[in-house]
Amino acid sequence: MTPLSQYLALGAVIFVVGLFGVLTRRNAIGILISIEIMLGAVSLNLVAFSRFVETTTLNGQVFSVFVMTVAAGEAAVGLALILALYKSVRAVFADKFNILKW
Amino acid sequence: MNWSELLSAPLAFKMLALAAVVFAVGAVTLKNVFHCALSLAAMFFALSGVFVLLNADFLAVVQILVYVGAIVVLMIFAIVLTERITSTTVRQTNHLVIPGFLLCLALLAGLVSVMRAAAWPAAGPGPQPDTIKIIGRQLLSTHVEAFEVASVLLLAALVGSVFLGKEITKK
Numbered sequence: 534m535t536p537l538s539q540y541l542a543l544g545a546v547i548f549v550v551g552l553f554g555v556l557t558r559r560n561a562i563g564i565l566i567s568i569e570i571m572l573g574a575v576s577l578n579l580v581a582f583s584r585f586v587e588t589t590t591l592n593g594q595v596f597s598v599f600v601m602t603v604a605a606g607e608a609a610v611g612l613a614l615i616l617a618l619y620k621s622v623r624a625v626f627a628d629k630f631n632i633l634k635w
Numbered sequence: 636m637n638w639s640e641l642l643s644a645p646l647a648f649k650m651l652a653l654a655a656v657v658f659a660v661g662a663v664t665l666k667n668v669f670h671c672a673l674s675l676a677a678m679f680f681a682l683s684g685v686f687v688l689l690n691a692d693f694l695a696v697v698q699i700l701v702y703v704g705a706i707v708v709l710m711i712f713a714i715v716l717t718e719r720i721t722s723t724t725v726r727q728t729n730h731l732v733i734p735g736f737l738l739c740l741a742l743l744a745g746l747v748s749v750m751r752a753a754a755w756p757a758a759g760p761g762p763q764p765d766t767i768k769i770i771g772r773q774l775l776s777t778h779v780e781a782f783e784v785a786s787v788l789l790l791a792a793l794v795g796s797v798f799l800g801k802e803i804t805k806k
Contacts, residue, residue, distance in 0.1 A: 535648045537755045540689070543652045545746040547659050547682075549739045554663035556735035557728045562668055562713055566675050569706060570659050573682050576698075584689040585756055591769045594694050595778055598770065601701050602785045606792030608706045612713040613796035619717045628729060 540581035548574035559626045561615045565608065572604045648688055655681035666727050668714050676707040690762035693770060 547570060554567025576597045583593025615625060622629055658678035662671045679702040686695035763769055774782050 535645050535688070536757065538750055539648065539652075540685070541750050541755075542747065543655065543685070545743060545750070546656055547678075549743045549746075550656070550659045550663055552742065553735055553739040556738070557732050558663070559727055559729050560668055562710060562717070563663075563671055563727065566662055566668075566671050566710065569675060569702070570662060570678065573679060573698075573702070576694075577682060577685060580686055580689050580691045580694060584691070584762065588761070588763060590777070591763060591766060591773060592777075594691055594766065594770055595773045597691075597694055598697070598774070599778075599781060599785055601697065602789060605701055605705060606788055608709055609796040610792050610799070612709055613799035615713060616716060617799045625717045626725075 537581055537585040541578060544574045544578040544581065547571075547577070559628060561618075561625050561627050561630070562612070564627060565611050565615070568611075569604060569608065572600055576600045648685065651681050651684040651688070654678075655685065668718075668727075669711065672707055672710045672714060675710070676703045679703050679707075691766060693767045 551567045551570030551574060554570065555564055558564050558567060579593040579597045579600065581593075583591055583597075587593060618630060619625055622632065624630075655678055658674045658681060661674035662678055665671045665674060679698060683695035683698040686692075686698060
């Protein structure tokens with residue numbers, strides 16, 4: 534049985550990779566992809582804790598189901614926002630979305 | 636747990652972890668956004684394999700259904716609707732690559748040091764044989780308020796994305 538710390542280390546690495554993508558991507562769809570990677574890492578941590586710490590009630594897996602729900606809603610709304618922005622700005626790059634500047 | 640399981644589980648974990656990290660790096664750094672979406676799908680396949688190792692079989696299946704079946708397909712739709720796929724000559728990263736890399740490295744070092752300092756439980760009690768039953772019962776008893784809020788959230792996301800995706804008529 535792999536110890537808990539290895540699962541947590543894997544979750545930390547994947548989370549950091551996703552954070553790097555959020556910070557450095559120009560493409561708004563790429564930023565959404567990186568956010569999904571971060572949510573996946575969080576979900577991995579929740580499942581690992583639910584296997585090693587709290588096994589009777591499986592609360593971690595239930596939380597992970599909620600994380601997936603929020604991720605699905607976030608992807609739908611985010612992609613609809615990007616499509617609506619693309620109609621007006623004709624670009625998907627985050628530094629082109631400067632129409633709120635005064 | 637028999638001997639073959641004891642020997643093979645860490646190797647399977649290592650391979651799945653390596654695949655997940657490689658595909659995550661690919662999804663973040665590839666120049667073509669379409670390839671990024673495909674790499675994201677592969678990463679979620681590897682991650683659901685890790686879930687299987689953690690005895691979360693229901694969650695592994697739901698992960699593939701929701702992420703690979705719905706979210707990645709939605710992203711591919713958005714990619715092909717917004718830009719030309721072959722536009723790889725455009726710069727894909729902003730000017731924050733080196734500071735962002737250093738910040739992420741510092742965060743990873745902090746997380747790993749905290750992880751090493753803490754005393755984690757070595758091995759929990761035996762895994763639950765029937766996770767679907769327990770998750771369903773938990774969703775409708777202990778977490779029923781969160782369940783209802785999640786359903787309202789999904790409805791709001793549905794209505795909001797339909798409204799945002801609609802053609803806006805300017806007067």
